[in-house]
Amino acid sequence: MSNFGFADLRLVNAYDVAFREARSAVGASALMASAREFPSVADAVADCSLVVGTASLGHRDPQTPLRRLERGARLMKRHLAEGGRGVALLFGSEKFGLSNDDLSYCHWLMRIPTRIEHESMNLGQAVAVCLYELVRDGRAPDRKAKTIRPAGGEAVDRIATQFNAILARSGYTNPTTAASTELKVRRMVRRLGLSDKDAAMWLGMLRQISWKVDRGE
Numbered sequence: 001m002s003n004f005g006f007a008d009l010r011l012v013n014a015y016d017v018a019f020r021e022a023r024s025a026v027g028a029s030a031l032m033a034s035a036r037e038f039p040s041v042a043d044a045v046a047d048c049s050l051v052v053g054t055a056s057l058g059h060r061d062p063q064t065p066l067r068r069l070e071r072g073a074r075l076m077k078r079h080l081a082e083g084g085r086g087v088a089l090l091f092g093s094e095k096f097g098l099s100n101d102d103l104s105y106c107h108w109l110m111r112i113p114t115r116i117e118h119e120s121m122n123l124g125q126a127v128a129v130c131l132y133e134l135v136r137d138g139r140a141p142d143r144k145a146k147t148i149r150p151a152g153g154e155a156v157d158r159i160a161t162q163f164n165a166i167l168a169r170s171g172y173t174n175p176t177t178a179a180s181t182e183l184k185v186r187r188m189v190r191r192l193g194l195s196d197k198d199a200a201m202w203l204g205m206l207r208q209i210s211w212k213v214d215r216g217e
Contacts, residue, residue, distance in 0.1 A: 002028040004131040009035040010044045010088075041090070041105050048088040050079045053098050053106035054126065056119035065108040072110035073133040089130060094123040151199035159199060160186040162206040169213050 001009060011019065014037055022032060038044040045051045052072060053064070067075070076087050090106060092098035103109070112129055114121060121129075164182045167173045173181050194202065 001127070001131060002031050003128070004135050006131055006134075007031055007034070011035060011037045012041050012044050013039070015093075041102050045088045045090070045105055047086055049085040050076065051088045051090060051106050052076060053090045053103055053109045054092070054111065054130065055098060055103070055109045056111055056114070064103055064106060067108060067110050069110055069112050069130060069133050072108075073130070073136075076134065089134075091123060091127060149196045151194040151196050155196070155199040155203070156189055156194065157186075159194075159202050159206065160189045162203065162210065163189065166206060166210050166213055169210075 001007065009031060036044075055066065076089070080087055089110075090098065090102065092102060098106075110130070112121065112126060160182075164173070164185050167181065167185070168178065192198075
């Protein structure tokens with residue numbers, strides 16, 4: 001919940017041992033400390049205008065509509081955008097899920113599209129997947145990377161020249177095809193798309209290699 005920006009945690013008949021242990025969650029102690037406990041689902045969702053239960057296909061209540069996660073998340077966000085007082089996303093215990101009594105408080109159900117052969121998910125993972133879908137915005141722009149200044153032509157040429165010189169002195173270059181090799185190296189270095197800082201590093205490495213080659217090491 002804390003990862004995805006949700007803060008209103010409500011628990012019904014929480015298993016005290018697990019709840020106390022969860023209070024030590026890294027970075028989420030404030031959220032856990034503010035969690036509210038209720039004696040029943042009815043009390044927990046009394047101020048919510050939309051209650052959505054989570055269930056797998058194997059536990060589907062035929063009287064309650066069941067929607068896939070992506071569709072359900074869109075409807076929940078639309079409900080809030082249209083002035084809904086509040087939306088409750090209801091999860092059952094990891095072992096038993098939601099009871100029929102719990103489901104009776106839900107307007108509809110939502111399921112994560114897991115494969116039929118293995119529908120069950122760890123509760124924490126299921127919560128994370130659902131909350132991620134609620135905050136996901138496919139139209140949001142990617143965070144721009146820090147602007148990187150590309151290497152200038154002179155630096156790139158120096159790298160290619162240094163590279164070709166090392167190849168020739170090391171015996172890699174065949175004298176009969178030396179001109180062709182030099183052209184290929186020059187093109188290859190340009191395709192690397194080096195930044196200004198990378199070019200400086202390449203030149204430093206090549207100078208060191210050249211020095212070692214000249215010494216015969």
